[in-house]
Amino acid sequence: MTEKNQPELSKLCVHSITTKPWSLTESVEKFQAAGVAGISVWQDAAKAIGLKEAKTLLANSDLDVVSYVRGGFFPHANLEHRQKAIDNNKQLIDEAAEIGAPLLVLVCGAEPKQLLSESRKQIQEGIEAILPYAESNNIKLGIEPLHPMYADTRSAIVNMAQANDMAEKIAHDLVGVVIDVYHLWWDDQLESEIQRCGKHDNIFAFHTCDWNVPTTDMLRDRGLMGEGAIPARQIREWVEAAGFNGCIEVEIFSNHFWSKDQDEYLMQIIEAYKNYA
């Protein structure tokens, strides 16, 4: 624990999936020892050790539990599947509450058989359907716009403007937006939409990483900050200028990094965070 309380790292959060080869137990130990301030917990990591064990582990650590990842996937061509998605999201709210995460990140979903506008309508209906349950558990819901390359099945919400629109339409303290540089860096409206999001107190979380040049896999080839095309620090500055004061979350899916020594990788994450995030 020699590195604990490095002031430079006081806002650094790492997602459990970033160091996927580690169990949640290992991630918690290693992150804490390295001076990382927070963790966002993916469902698979929590379930692999059991939710009760995860709860105890996190409660006994010094790490802030920043979010639980991930709910959403509301749109479907048939009603029965949409209802199942709502039930599943309630379950995820329970899990978030159990492990002590204040925020459930929503990857909102898309149904390729229907128009994106119809999917967005179903997303709004889904969020509104789970909102009373989120309220009674005091769990925030973060709409995460995804890169347009995921518009077929993962998210009909593809930019900040759409996420802002939806959060403002639902207009509830527990509903806001999760900003991820990977999904949004290409958008020339990003700075102004971040400002808008901040004005409505809707910036709930901030995720960072980089876009590899070239990118060899649409899902699992994200880079460390500073390695690619994304001006990650500039986007962080916009988010903080808009009033966000929370953790900077490193969320990297990478077959490359997952194949490496995870202790060394964690040190690389910390260096990249200090220099480029």
Place this chain on the structure above:
Amino acid sequence: MTEKNQPELSKLCVHSITTKPWSLTESVEKFQAAGVAGISVWQDAAKAIGLKEAKTLLANSDLDVVSYVRGGFFPHANLEHRQKAIDNNKQLIDEAAEIGAPLLVLVCGAEPKQLLSESRKQIQEGIEAILPYAESNNIKLGIEPLHPMYADTRSAIVNMAQANDMAEKIAHDLVGVVIDVYHLWWDDQLESEIQRCGKHDNIFAFHTCDWNVPTTDMLRDRGLMGEGAIPARQIREWVEAAGFNGCIEVEIFSNHFWSKDQDEYLMQIIEAYKNYA
């Protein structure tokens, strides 16, 4: 030539790269025999048989030569490379003129070392630099916005709004926009930006295909119309409602289809065109 002059196919154009295993000579013969109305010629296909041979081949066919593909790639971190890109585009204008193509499609480029806004500035400078040369050769220049997943190196212009902005700023009869459903289907401003483009007489070309679900390769896994998530016919209707009266160009990069019998594939293209384009 039994299928020639099928009225249903009077607007169907196929890109030479769509049937990449065929030489340009084979493509021209086969397209014409199948009743296809037009062809867009990729540089590699023309150069493989020689530009003079390509010119004669196309002049002697009944196919409309719709466009020459592709110029652009203007942004670079250093000036010398930007000048080389300008020279290269002039060469491409010569080649388009030689084979009788009225339009050079521009994949505008991006430089990951700099902001997208800087790359867009360099794109505009590049187009303005080649415009007198395009004018003297009477070759139109079509700005093609590309999907944001290509924003790192292929195009800093990632939606119709940016393409419209640039075409309207340059404000020249020879500069317009190439609309491709693959790149733009996710954009909720697409219909209104198509209308805007039409009002300025800036719709120079229309490309169609589909987005496979899932997509397994970021470059070479496009689908036939009707196979995936894109409402291709709806977008065509928007384009035609905005005044476009030109060919519907099928542009598909696909390792899958390139590995198949190209005669059968061409029949599939025609069926997909009739039913879904």
